[in-house]
Amino acid sequence: MPKTAYVYVPSPSRENLEIGLDQGLWGWRNGTLDRAHARHAVQSLGKGDFLVLGHRGPNSRVAPGGWADATLQRLIVSQVSRPYFTGTVPVWPDDDYPERIGIDVLEEELGVHGTALGADAMEALRLSANKQGAAVLQSGISAVAHxxxxFASTPTPRGDASVDHEGADSAVVQVLVRREQSKLRKALLGGATEAACALCSRVLPTRFIRAAHIKRRSAASRQERLMMANIMPACLIGCDELFEHGYVYVADDGTIAVSPKNVTTSDLIATAKALEGRAVADYGPHRAPFYAWHRTHIAC
Structure with a gap:
């Protein structure tokens, strides 16, 4: 069964929080994990478990349950990408925090009320605040699913945002990634009802346009995932899949080329070649490094 760990990050640690999120890392001082089985909690986290970071809450020196109706100024939902390890490479400016895990940020929200996360999870964050940011572990992911x-009232590009709480870990991740896609679409397309595909230039209703990462989301850093230079409008009637799977790529002069990788059918070849030589929309120095990554790692 997947697990969820809760960590509270106090206001003075804002810089450390930003660095950790950008680096995809979280760490603890040895002394923090020396207390009350805190190290065991961190060491028990496996790849795919969840880490929820709460930031800027109220005074934690209150009775148990005192945070049930509190508001956290910021909440980050992440997934463990690398289980417990020790590291000495400097990451944070004020200390080593050598006991570490790798994290993949899935969602960031501001002004999250306790009712959205649930009383048990809020209590776990309050306890973490009183334990110098030690991880407080709970079995299951019911609070994240809750x-x-x-969030389900927020429109997503497709599908229902509700979660089946039985075996819901993959469904939770899918919903959170769709929420990210929805935010990127809003930034890219605004309130437009039609948009042009960056590859084929066809103008289509926006329901046929995806805010596509140029450098794959799985390979991009947190900052790169949210940079509009790494996002292009790609149509769902062919171009998005051709680019995603590397059958076409963007050359360093900004034109579309067909990959030398093997293709399976003559129709696929013809579809890819229909884009060959076209200039990709909005090509420039801001996008070139992302297209270069795709060209090197996916297409060639």
Missing amino acids: LVDA
């Missing part, structure tokens, strides 16, 4: 259910 949070996603609270």
Whole structure:
């Protein structure tokens, strides 16, 4: 069964929080994990478990349950990408925090009320605040699923945002990634009802346009995932899949080329070649490094 760890990050640690999120890392001082089985909690986290980071809450020196109706100024939902390890490479400016895990940020929300996360999870964050940011572990992911259910009123590009709480870990991740896609679409397309595909230039209703990462989301850093230079409008009637799977790529002069990789059918070859030589929309120095990554790692 997947697990969820809760960590509270106090206001003075804002810089450390930003660095950790950008680096895809979280760490603890040895002394923090020396207390009350805190190290065991961190060491028990496996790849795919969840880490929820709460930031800027109220005074934690209150009775148990005192945070049930509190508001966290910021909440980050992440997934463990690398289990417990020790590291000495400097990351944070004020200390080593040598006991570390790798994290993949899935969602960031501001002004999250306790009812959205649930009383048990809020209590775990309050306890973490009183334990110098030690991880407080809970079995299952019900609180994260509950949070996603609270977000379900936000439109997503496709599908239902509600979560089946039985075996819901993959569903939670899918919903959170769709929420990210929705935010990127809003930034890219605004309130437009039609948009042009960056590859084929066909103008289509926006329901046929995806805010596509040029450098794959799985390979991109947190900052790169949210940079509009790494996002292009790609149509869902062919171009998005051709680019995603590397059958076409963008050369360093900004034109579309067909990959030398093997293709399976003559129709696929013909579809890819129909884009060959076209200039990709909005090519420039801001996008070139992302297209270069795709060209090197996916297409060639």
